[in-house]
Amino acid sequence: ASGKGTIARALARHFRLPHMDTGLLYRAVALKLWRWGGDPGSEFEALRACDDLGVEPDDPELRSGPVSEIASRISVYPPIRAALLKRQQDFARQDGGAVLDGRDIGTVIAPQAEVKLFVTAAPEIRAQRRLEEILSRGMRAHYEEVLADIRARDRRDSSRDVAPLKPAPDAILLDTSDLTVDQAIAKALSLVEQRLAVSR
Template sequence: MIIAIDGPAASGKGTLAKRLAAHYGFRHLDTGVIYRAVAHALLTTGVDLKDEARAAQVALTLDSATFDNPALKSQTVGSAASVVSALPKVREALVAFQRQFASQPPGAVLDGRDIGTVICPDAAVKIYVVADPRIRAQRRTLEALSRGEPADEAAVLADILARDERDQNRPIAPLKQAPDAILLDNSHLDIESGVRAAIDIVEAVRAGRQRV
């Protein structure tokens, strides 16, 4: 069983996905980390983020052991990842990785921005998680401050809006809700309420399919 979690960054989808995976005993993949890892590698080596050939080469040689690097969570890397993710050859290189992960038993929960539309269009359950941009900015700012990083909420909000605009309008795999995805507005839900709402959605979909 594959559960696809999509939506804008800092909407809470990452936490929901991780908790859903733990609840059902499934494997979890934050696909945004993959693009962040590519972006971080390019930044640390001084390669132009729009150098598609070099970026694709990095994507093909990613080491999953680097996905836990705290540096990948920085705002700088996040913004760079949004640029890198728009490169067709990079996306092509990483699609196979994501699909292979999703196909492994006993099941998987993948979260990103094109899981239900491109990576796993046949996922059993698709949830599109959103939150008010201002709330997302507050969350992202608090996360940065908790890591000891300086953060200006107004600047974070501007970056979030710019990333959304870029991701929603990119020609390859734009950020959008799949027609059969269920919308979950996480603006005013705490972690536990959000997870419970997501589990309820999964169970409702499963029950509906069992009745067919």
């Protein structure tokens, strides 16, 4: 809910590049596991859910609370990350470039990327945004629960042994806490243009 997905899609449109939301891969695995009635605590069962993985980006269940929770839990398993790594790297390395968004793009998936943005926002702001998104889909949620879930996910992702959540050393930090969607996109475009001008 920092806005990284919205910003990434806007950048992809602006630069006419293909876009991948890598988080959807983990959510797709989580959704498959959930529908199977599988155990997120079982690394083996989670890995089985990676087989023949299809992603339907418009499936509303991909962004449901239970699937988000499972995705965060299974993303700490090294075999899961390894199983999805090549798919993401192949996408990033395609001719002409690409835009990827996720929590380990600049550090693990594409450490040689020409431009890296680390998009963040205060947990309270992200919780309010996520709550509004959930309610707009006709689902029920409470602010306190959403905030607790975001903080727990941040702790999990920041402390995991494999691909912990952290900015790459050369990443540009963009805090969207006090920005509207349009302002965040405009700022991101400006930052990317500046970095491209320097690197080229």
